[in-house]
Amino acid sequence: MPMPDKTTDMAGVITLIPDGASIMVGGFGVPGSPFCLIEELVRQGQKNLTIIKNDSNEAGMGVDWLLQSGQVKKLITSHIGLNPNAVRLMNEGLIEVEFVAQGILAERIRVAGAGLMGFVTDIGMGTPLAEGKQRVTFEGKEGIFEPALKADFALVHADTADPFGNLTFNATARNFNPLIAMAARCTIAEAERVVPLGKIDPGHVQTPAPFVDHVVALPDLPEVYGIVER
Amino acid sequence: MPMPDKTTDMAGVITLIPDGASIMVGGFGVPGSPFCLIEELVRQGQKNLTIIKNDSNEAGMGVDWLLQSGQVKKLITSHIGLNPNAVRLMNEGLIEVEFVAQGILAERIRVAGAGLMGFVTDIGMGTPLAEGKQRVTFEGKEGIFEPALKADFALVHADTADPFGNLTFNATARNFNPLIAMAARCTIAEAERVVPLGKIDPGHVQTPAPFVDHVVALPDLPEVYGIVER
């Protein structure tokens, strides 16, 4: 039985994204950030986007391109400390920023991908991050209800993909990528290599293909994917 | 930097388990069931155990040995349809059985391993499985609170381990094994092969070693791990 072929072209697949979309973006720092998908999104210029990503990349790369071009309305993130542009835009009220503790962000995305409504945790109790959040008490212990965080699109960077959309990630480039791939209505993966069906050992697949909607093979990687010189 | 060595012997590690312990057991049918660890538990004879496992194996294997020897007080499981002994013991009131929908069982174990209190889901609404369960309403939608399910011990069957406790599983022998490895206070893994540190590609590890407390290398596999003749 053949598997469906989900390979497509970069420009075409990004046109699926409308103004106002919520978009999860993979990556923790440079590793796993889908720079080419973001670059095409900047080229096409969709507006009023909600971006959900662990961090806002550093100045001059990735999510920062979207911030500089004024396409971002809201950022849901765990920290933006490495990007002074993001901090400035937040302080000037030009973007809305929602901070979520890193593991809670990961888990809110994961439970969305698991088709659940949310989870209950004691993380953040007694701190500002708990303020205004719904409480749940179970067997005498109080916790915070953290709702599932879904998105319209996920932009994923994979090391290797097959045409059906099975994905593997390289080292710490995995980070949020397998989580967001499960949590979006439409998951778009860019891959450094697209190999024939059956070339990825079924036991080594890190994102199973049923979670992936589109696969884009990357050309030679631009420099931004390389070692960061600080 | 060397990693801690967690390899140990079967008999010694099972003596850690006291009467009355709650024990998660890997496996879905034969694949991934830790038959040798169970066999040693039968030999040592700990009593009043709570067993948490997807199924109760078939008659004459695995969990059924513990049922036959009268060591099980309670079974938390998704189904026992392939084991008439389990059904009989339940109907005669000799064991208590708590049925949990299969994916909810997986998720209750997973959130325990993720250090959360529980999750909220609409699965089971309007059915007997929702009865008596705590409700949580978020943004007008009602769901069921499903509490994290922890255990004192997890008995895991791995294909390959290293001495630090990194594990890989074979094909559909993965099932509940990586989940229970995270959810127990003490995780004991039996492994078909124990290979030197560094022999498992860090990207292919399916259960990271910090979740595993003890590793037991299996001798030649007994017949019960083989193809089932029905």
Place this chain on the structure above:
Amino acid sequence: MALLNAKERMLRRAAKDIEAGMTVNLGIGLPTQVMTYVSKDLPVCLHSENGIAGVGALVTKDKADRNLIDAGGAYISPVPGASYFDSAVSFALVRSGRLDLTLLGAFEVAANGDLANWIIPGRFAAGVGGAIELAQKARKVGVITTHTDKHGNPKILERCTLPLTAINCVDRIYTDMAVCDITSEGLILKEIAEGVSVEDVVNATGADLTIPSAPLPTF
């Protein structure tokens, strides 16, 4: 092709609704047998809840991999492009809407889409397995069942009498007599088995059945 009996025609009819590109889960028993009638060239991804997407052909014991079964315990092969995952990911796939279709068995189905397929009080209660989540969360839920039980009593009812697996979840029912859809306007007869009359179907059904005025296709 040799003449098919009523059961075989039911399975073949259900197979027609499996379309290119779908991810599908087939319940244990009759539903699993539907694959026999799906073209080997159709790009379809078969999911089994014990942790595989890309279930291929059944294999004989001498060719079997002891670690590779489907949720029914049958030894299977993976197709090129298959993946293995744990039980949490497997049901994440189900609950988050990645299953385009599931076909399940039934003790009873109601005209409002309620499904009962796991408990017969006092007789059968061996656990629900993965059925609740498949029934509640697959995008399309089909039920494959004989139209009546072995005593001739209808299995399609106005309301289920047995404890429910999931409420309001069934979209289509395939039986040895008919194909019926469950819609917001109630239960509608869509197709009829060759050699069966509309009256036969109505008499064997325990719920109001809307009969379209146009001629019914047969299968």
Place this chain on the structure above:
Amino acid sequence: MALLNAKERMLRRAAKDIEAGMTVNLGIGLPTQVMTYVSKDLPVCLHSENGIAGVGALVTKDKADRNLIDAGGAYISPVPGASYFDSAVSFALVRSGRLDLTLLGAFEVAANGDLANWIIPGRFAAGVGGAIELAQKARKVGVITTHTDKHGNPKILERCTLPLTAINCVDRIYTDMAVCDITSEGLILKEIAEGVSVEDVVNATGADLTIPSAPLPTF
């Protein structure tokens, strides 16, 4: 060994509490530098929350793998026995109690164990990252900080004035002047830096500090 300055002695002292068999997470900044003082032969598993257990030595740019960094963005190597995982598994490890020890930085620490290390209202609020979960869930939490800020104001206080990262979480504080433990009996001076007097420590501390009657070890 060359004469160590106060900061180096603080780091070396913190390193002494990293024991064989531990899984440890070191916060960005001063805490990461503690590894310099840990014996290369000690079996310790270093976790970094971006998705690795088994962080090895830092590598120079020309040897770096572009896909392999720690949570601070430094290029690292994996030790034999390392594993990579996603961010959900990484924090599962933290929250479920698999971290034996974390060492973190601080803006303020209170005598009751409260920690503030992520917001200075009006000046610094770039997000909390993974600090809340490390502080709240590691089995032992150590704070590494200068005893006072650059204006000479104490950072160890009766109560924090800044928004909290986590309540009642800190077990031990390592500073350039002292090692203090936070216990149910309050803040206790345990060790003192060479050349520093008990009075110096008391004067630089903004909370009641219990001084044991026995002579204090120095570091």
